[in-house]
Amino acid sequence: MxxxxxxxxxxxxxxxxxxxxxxxxxxxxxxxxxxxxxxxxxxxxxxxxxxxxxxxxxxxxxxxxxxxxxxxxxxxxxxxxxxxxxxxxxxxxxxxxxxxxxxxxxxxxxxxxxxxxxxxxxxRKLKHQATHDSLTNLPNWYMINDYLAGALARCQKSNKELAVMFLDLDRFKFVNDTKGHKAGDLVLKKVAERLAASVRDGHVVARKSGDEFIIVLEDADKASVIATAKRVLKSFKEPFFDTNEEVFISTSIGISLFPQDGNTPDTLIHKADKAMYMAKKQGKNNFQFVKTESDKALTRKVQLESALRKAIQNDELMLHYQPQLELKTGKLKGVEALLRWNHPVFGSISPMEFIPIAEETGIIVQIGEWVIDEACRQNRIWQDEGFTPIRIAVNVSALQFQNSRLIKNIRQTLENYELDPELLELEITESVMHDLEDTFHIFADLKEIGVKISIDDFGTGYSSLSVLHKLTMDYVKIDKSFVQEIWTSPTSATLVKTIIDIGSTMNFKLIAEGIEDEDQAKFLEDNGCHLGQGYYYSRPLPTEEIEVFMKEQMKENSKQISDVAG
CATH class of the missing domain: 3.30.450 (Beta-Lactamase)
Known part of the structure; x- marks a missing residue:
């Protein structure tokens, strides 16, 4: 019917x-x-x-x-x-x-x-959008929280173990800044695919935010967790683009375990996040389990990051200046401006501790702009007080070098203080040569302004002879690790000679860092190095003390002129 x-x-x-x-x-x-x-x-x-x-x-x-x-x-x-x-x-x-x-x-x-x-x-679509990341289609932060709560309840009931992995990509910000967000998004998609392929059925991979991911391993003992972490790290060994410019990134992993590290989603994720920071501190591209002793270190890092954001406005930063002398004559030819931070509570904080934090958080760009401004301001004051015009070298991070404001800020700063561009030297690391096309353009703009450019720590990074000869470089700095091993390592001595020969052939002036004794200075001078700096000559000095040093140099120069005239 x-x-x-x-x-x-x-x-x-x-x-x-x-x-x-x-x-x-x-x-x-x-x-x-x-x-x-x-x-x-x-x-x-x-x-x-x-x-x-x-x-x-x-x-x-x-x-x-x-x-x-x-x-x-x-x-x-x-x-x-x-x-x-x-x-x-x-x-x-x-x-x-x-x-x-x-x-x-x-x-x-x-x-x-x-x-x-x-x-x-x-x-259904709205539910999916609310619980999944739109870029990678992985479960999102909200879904993984709910899932983890259920997984913990199941593991608690069945007396089974569980692990939470917190992943943060290494150098992803550099990729995003230098190659653009489109390339960054493509990398994130590929990362999601590799992570999903690295875990077994029943484990869940989620994207927390940005370049952070979470993996929940239900019913997993420590041995299987370690095996999974190793598979994840191995999956990053291949490049993410198969193009003329391959992109290599790695990841740092923090791991918390149920029940020993906590029994709630918030606690386990928070502790895994802390362990991830320890993995970063251990050199990145590794995994670390939660360690009780790491809590204090992480707390200090968080406190320093917060304080660093206020350091400029609170007038806590200052510059010290290390003299650069001509090896043959001992005459002062320039100074390197080195950043120092004195906090009212934490006291004097080593650059080795706060610079990595500044680079990780991006604060380094704002700090770098302050350093350039302060160095130029001080140079103007010295000239107005009658000091001999002197070249000041400032360190520029890779992140600041790639920042779109760099050229405009340098032009404006030099105009503000009516300073000769040749009295400002920018020290860059070899890592900026990772993106050669952008590097060439920035170099051209800087040379048009008239500032000096040097490569810091030459021989420890990415540069090659085929790249160096195309760049209008003024100085090449020999890394202190080579200089300090001249008499203990034949390899280092040979490397130093080779770097000096390369610089001479390409018409770069050589500056040796970290000179600690007369023998090192003599070796460098005999082999044709032009300038040197290090504790053999002077430690980095605050403004008042470098002024005394410069006055003594001026007196010595005047005496030599008088002796010649007499």
């Missing part, structure tokens, strides 16, 4: 609902005409179950159990609630309800197929 009720047909047309009734006593299916729109001709009860089996890919035995359920339960039954974790195609939802007689015997079941139900599809 087929329904011909006009009102029913109208409901079908307006809502997209298709209804059917299965009469138990007759073992037959009464359906609406439009049920054939799903291709189910000659429908029987078993054919409906078979259709559902194909649709949701569930074993027939489980479907038959469901069939029994929906004819025996006297309330609405949503199959989606019963078959948790199985996703139906977007065009269909299934709801089942029973018709009962007063004696309580289930005589029939009435089912409703909801076809092309846009409202339900929209709800």
């Amino acid at each position: 087929k329904f011909r009720n006009e009102l029913y047909i109208l409901v079908v047309l307006l809502t997209g609902f298709i209804s059917f009734s299965y009469m138990l006593y007759a073992k037959s299916l009464i359906e609406a005409d439009d049920i054939f729109s799903v291709g189910l001709e000659g429908i029987t009860f078993l054919s409906i179950l078979f259709f559902l089996m194909l649709t949701i890919k569930m074993k027939a035995q489980k479907l038959l159990v469901l069939g029994c359920l929906f004819v025996s339960i006297g309330s609405v039954l949503n199959i989606l609630d019963v078959i948790e974790g199985i996703e139906l195609p977007g065009f269909i939802d299934v709801y089942i309800e029973n018709g009962l007689f007063s004696i309580g015997i289930a005589m029939c079941s009435i089912g409703v197929f909801i076809l092309l139900n846009k409202e339900n599809e929209m709800k």
Whole structure:
């Protein structure tokens, strides 16, 4: 028997609902005409179950159990609630309800197929968007919190272990800043794929935010956690672009364990985050488990980061100046400005401690701009007081070098203090040569302004002869690690000679760092190095003391001139 009720047909047309009734006593299916729109001709009860089996890919035995359920339960039954974790195609939802007689015997079941139900599809999409990261399609921060809470409850009940990994990509900010956000997004997608491939079924990878990811390993002992961490690190060894400019990044991983490190999502994630910072401190590209002793170090780091953001406005930063002398004559030819930080609570803080924090957080750009301004301001004061004009070298981080404000700020600063551009030297590290095209453009702009440029710590980074000869360099600095091993390492002595020869061939002036004794100074002078700095000549001096040093140099120069004239 087929329904011909006009009102029913109208409901079908307006809502997209298709209804059917299965009469138990007759073992037959009464359906609406439009049920054939799903291709189910000659429908029987078993054919409906078979259709559902194909649709949701569930074993027939489980479907038959469901069939029994929906004819025996006297309330609405949503199959989606019963078959948790199985996703139906977007065009269909299934709801089942029973018709009962007063004696309580289930005589029939009435089912409703909801076809092309846009409202339900929209709800699914909105739910997915709320719980998944739009870029990587991984579970997001909110979903992983909920999942972790459930996983902890399960592990607590079954007395099983659980691990939380907190991952932060190394050098990702540099990739984003130098290659653009489009390239950065592509890297994040590839990272998500590699992380998902590195864990076994049942483990969950999520994106927290930015370049931070979380992995939850349920029912995992420490040995399997270590194995997973090693697989993750190994997955980063291949480049992320197979182009002319390959991108290599790594990741630092912090790991917390349930139950020893905590029993709540917040505690485990927080402690894994702390352990990740320890992995960064250990040189990056490694994993660290939670250590109690790391808590104090991390707390100090957080405190220093907060204090560093206020250091400029609170007038806590200062510059010390280390003399650079001509090796043959001993004459002062320049000074290097070195940053110092004196905090009212923490006291004097080593640059080795606060500079990495500044670079990690990006504060280094603001600090670097202050250093350039302060060096130029002080140079102007010295000239106004009658000191001989002197070149001041300032260190420029890779992040500041790539910053779009660099050229404009230098021009403006030199104009503000009416300073000769040749009296400002920018010391850059070899790492800025990672993106050669941008480096060439920035070098050209700087040379147009007229400032001096030097490469710091030459021989320890990325530069090559094929790149150096294309750059209009003024100075090359020989790293102190080579200088201090001249007499203890034949390799270092050979390297120093080679660097000096390269500089001479390419018309760069050589500055040796870290000279500590007369023998080192003599070796460098004999092999053709032009300038030197180090504790053999002077430690970095505050403003008042470097002024005394410069006055003595001026007196010595005047005496030499008088002796020659006499």
